[in-house]
Amino acid sequence: MKVRIAYLEEPPFYWTAEDRSVTGADIELAEVVLRAIGVSSIEHHLTSFEELLPGVQEGRWDMNVPIFVTAERAERVAFSVPVWALGDGFLLRHGNPKALTSYGSVAARNDARLGIVAGTVQLDSAKAAGVNESQVVAFRSQPDAIDALLAGKIDAYASTAVGSRVIANANPELEVVAHAMSKEGCAPVGAFSFSKSNADLLQAVNAQLRKYLGSADHRARMARYGLTQTELDSVSAA
Structure with missing residues (x-):
């Protein structure tokens, strides 16, 4: 049984290593889960964020690495x-x-330019905080956004705090500011995604995830990539 999984270049969750192997926290999670349900071959497909959902819908691959769950995407x-x-x-x-610490602080400065990967939930968060569309620069991929940041074409790149920490730790020219938690106190959740016609694979993956998430092995593997109890505890009992 072979499963084709699409991924992006977004450490620490998924990326192509120097030896051309595909690695990352979510790549490792997918491998553990898929092997446990009897998958003998895993084929990785590098794609862009905008192609993730169309690709799995059209059957170009069988599943996507985890992205944020939204009602629009769930349709x-x-x-x-x-x-x-x-x-x-x-x-x-x-x-x-420019002392940018939140989407609101970007909205308060007309001269602030915010980089976002096209189609990500960060754009909705920025708009909700009053960031003007003219302040937003959309990129096809995370590496493109980081290159623009280093070149001074944007003032900040919006992503996950965990992912930003990993990048900043590897680059002395950069730093990260984590956003304050929302009033609700709940961070958005992420999940693997599948074609709605692929119910068998979804059910098998879900059954194994429910057994595995929150286990000692799961926590140890994720810790190697910088994911801690904060990122895992609220979903381990799902």
Whole structure:
């Protein structure tokens, strides 16, 4: 049994290593779960964020790496049980020259430019906080956004705080600011996604996820990529 899974270049969740192997927290989680349900071959497909949902809908691959679950996306694909809950953060040039600490702080400065990967939930969060569309620069991929940040074309890149920490730790020119938790105190959740016609694979993955999430092995594997109790506890009993 072979499963084709699409992924993006977004450490620490999924990326292509220097030896061309595909790695990351969610890649490892997918491998553990898929092997446990009898999958003998896993084929990785690198794609763009905007192609994730159309690709799995059209059968170009069988499942997607976890992304944030939204009602709009759930109309198009079937999501697994949640595998993490992540808050947003900004990746910025060292010193944070425009003192950007939240979407609201971007909205308050007409000269602030915010980088976002096209189609991600961060755009909705920015707009809800009053960020003007003219302040937003959309990119096809995370590496493109980081290159623009380093070149001074944008002032901040909005992504997950966990992902931004990993990038900042590897680049002394950058730093990260995690956003304050919402009043509800709940971070958005992420999950694998499948074609709605692929119910058998979804059910098998969900059954194994329910057994595995929150286990000692799961926590140890995720910790190696910087995911802690904060990101895992609220979904481990889903």
